Amino acid sequence: MTKSDQLLAIEQIAQKCGIDNEYLIPHGKYVAKVDLSIIEANKHKPAGKLVLVTAITPTPLGEGKTVNTIGLSEGLNYIGKKAIACIRQPSLGPVFGVKGGAAGGGLAEVLPMETLNLHLTGDIHAITAAHDLASAALDSRLYHEERLGEDFTAQTGLKRLNIDKNRIIWKRVMDHNDRALRHITVGVGGGLNGVERSDGFEITAASELMAILALANDLHDMRKRIGRVILAYNTDGNIITAEDLEVAGAMTVLLKNAINPNLMQTVENTPVLIHAGPFANIAHGNSSVIADRVALPLADYVVTEAGFGSDMGMEKFFNIKYRQSGITPSCVVLVATVRSLKSNSGKYNIKPGQPIPKEISESNVELLKIGAANLGWHIQNAKSYGMPVIVAINRFPHDSDEELAFLQQYALQQGAFACEVSEVFMKGGLGAQALSQHVVKACEQASQVKLPYQDQDKLADKIQLMAKKYGANKANLSAQAQKDIADIEQLKLDHLPLCMAKTPMSISADPNLKNVPTNFDIDISHLAVSAGAGFIRVYAGNIMTMPGLGTNPSYRHIDIDDNGNIVGLS
Numbered sequence: 001m002t003k004s005d006q007l008l009a010i011e012q013i014a015q016k017c018g019i020d021n022e023y024l025i026p027h028g029k030y031v032a033k034v035d036l037s038i039i040e041a042n043k044h045k046p047a048g049k050l051v052l053v054t055a056i057t058p059t060p061l062g063e064g065k066t067v068n069t070i071g072l073s074e075g076l077n078y079i080g081k082k083a084i085a086c087i088r089q090p091s092l093g094p095v096f097g098v099k100g101g102a103a104g105g106g107l108a109e110v111l112p113m114e115t116l117n118l119h120l121t122g123d124i125h126a127i128t129a130a131h132d133l134a135s136a137a138l139d140s141r142l143y144h145e146e147r148l149g150e151d152f153t154a155q156t157g158l159k160r161l162n163i164d165k166n167r168i169i170w171k172r173v174m175d176h177n178d179r180a181l182r183h184i185t186v187g188v189g190g191g192l193n194g195v196e197r198s199d200g201f202e203i204t205a206a207s208e209l210m211a212i213l214a215l216a217n218d219l220h221d222m223r224k225r226i227g228r229v230i231l232a233y234n235t236d237g238n239i240i241t242a243e244d245l246e247v248a249g250a251m252t253v254l255l256k257n258a259i260n261p262n263l264m265q266t267v268e269n270t271p272v273l274i275h276a277g278p279f280a281n282i283a284h285g286n287s288s289v290i291a292d293r294v295a296l297p298l299a300d301y302v303v304t305e306a307g308f309g310s311d312m313g314m315e316k317f318f319n320i321k322y323r324q325s326g327i328t329p330s331c332v333v334l335v336a337t338v339r340s341l342k343s344n345s346g347k348y349n350i351k352p353g354q355p356i357p358k359e360i361s362e363s364n365v366e367l368l369k370i371g372a373a374n375l376g377w378h379i380q381n382a383k384s385y386g387m388p389v390i391v392a393i394n395r396f397p398h399d400s401d402e403e404l405a406f407l408q409q410y411a412l413q414q415g416a417f418a419c420e421v422s423e424v425f426m427k428g429g430l431g432a433q434a435l436s437q438h439v440v441k442a443c444e445q446a447s448q449v450k451l452p453y454q455d456q457d458k459l460a461d462k463i464q465l466m467a468k469k470y471g472a473n474k475a476n477l478s479a480q481a482q483k484d485i486a487d488i489e490q491l492k493l494d495h496l497p498l499c500m501a502k503t504p505m506s507i508s509a510d511p512n513l514k515n516v517p518t519n520f521d522i523d524i525s526h527l528a529v530s531a532g533a534g535f536i537r538v539y540a541g542n543i544m545t546m547p548g549l550g551t552n553p554s555y556r557h558i559d560i561d562d563n564g565n566i567v568g569l570s
Helices: 010-016 037-041 065-078 092-096 113-117 123-156 208-215 219-228 248-254 289-298 310-325 338-343 365-383 401-413 424-443 459-469 479-490
Strands: 024-026 032-034 049-055 083-087 108-111 163-168 172-174 184-186 197-199 201-203 230-234 239-241 262-266 271-274 301-305 329-336 389-394 418-422 475-477 498-501 522-524 526-530 535-539
Touching: 010 024, 010 032, 010 262, 010 271, 037 289, 049 065, 049 310, 049 365, 049 424, 065 083, 065 108, 065 262, 065 301, 065 329, 065 389, 065 418, 065 424, 083 289, 108 113, 108 262, 108 424, 123 163, 123 172, 123 208, 123 230, 123 248, 163 197, 208 219, 208 310, 219 248, 271 289, 289 301, 289 310, 301 424, 310 329, 310 365, 310 498, 329 338, 329 365, 329 424, 338 365, 338 401, 365 389, 365 401, 389 401, 389 424, 401 418, 418 424, 459 475, 459 479, 459 498, 459 535, 475 479, 479 526
Parallel strands: 049 301, 049 329, 083 271, 083 301, 172 201, 329 389, 389 418, 475 522, 498 535
Antiparallel strands: 024 032, 032 262, 163 230, 184 197, 230 239, 262 271, 526 535
8 A cells, every 4th residue: 555545535524623624725626725715714713822833044954844743633533632734835846956855754744745736736936926917017127217318207107117127036936956047147138128127036836926926915905015015115215015116016926825724634634725935045944824723723732844944943033923823832852863963063965966074974973072062052942932842853863872861961951942863754743742742741831932132123233133142252243234234224114024134054054064053244245124924134154045856866766657556746
């Protein structure tokens, strides 16, 4: 029997978690969208507990954060609790690039995983279409205003926007890794081809529209947010928004169905809501506010995942998602592996696809002791937000009992509420039985979110505070960053929370500084406002918003077999 043989019709999954058929919008036998009217219908019901899953500093070896998010939801159901998982939708870029899909794995996987990893219900494509509509509208307006000159208003009845072609900040997007499109020229030759100018592409997950989808409360809120998106500046230095361009309404229409979250199931038929897929370096890296609000009245526990480590997605959950929505976790689960902590020791320069050094594969408590400092930092970081922290050690077959025992003791010494070995990949919910019991106990603890700064704090002070939170001596603000701060203050948007755009591969902003770096500064190159999403992007280092394909991309191994089945997709 295969895992797919255990699938239930999506109507049965909906019934399991209390979603009546009137709220389902079926997309085949195993997927359905959930109509947002269910939120209003269930507003009188008490909300369940939210469990936020994060991780140590990521390594090429992988930590299993999605596997444990899904496995923990199965584990909670296994011990008799009603649980739903909420995760982000995978981007095609990683699926065909290096990382692979984001469906989990083993007995802790969302099914059908091919459906999840490939298109799902088209939400990401809708975001691509809406985003690129704004790009097309911008270039069209630029062309017609230049073509008609002073006669533009008389002939069209429209007010001139006077777009500065050198200050168009809204790049185009697509959902693939394509480095050749990072910097392009559009309108080549001018004339009927439009106005020649420099442009570029980002991956769709980096679009502000993706962040808006994940943060919007409802369709009307999304419409207002899209209207506030800053697309460009005019020749006088004033902002031009999607509302100014009169394209915000049409962009919203393209996202009208995407705002409904997608319902699927795990190997063990645990319900899963999949919605939005924002990156955790230039956005908040969490699934949607709407998915949480659909799930919380339906379950005792909702398990959700934040992108990258606790210094990235988890931090942004509190500083951005929590501030805007008020949705509060009851505990944090911090995922770590023995081999990733050894990798975080900084003793080895491990690259994706390369053989794992034997010192990492074999039992080596001394090496683990060095790398464990990274786990200690992340425990303290998560605790600083006011939450009880449970460490989940994602077990691999070569982990020794001695290593696991050391790590459990170390985590408790560092202030973890509990530390438990997770074997969800091999055992599903049974492999998270003990972990789930710790989560239940942690969620009964009194807790209160502690934010590192207040909205009214000065923007420069917020940046310095966050830099020091990473262990830096200070943040060095470039001349451009200082100008950006002044501009943001003039726009009266300096109250917005920070989205620290830095590498996920280090607690610092330098990917080469491993484990727990000390005695370093963070250089801030520039700032930008995501006015619709409602945060300020603070760029620390060269942040890649359009990944490239490596020499051994995943697409080489993906195909169709003789029976028409997809093979090689992970």
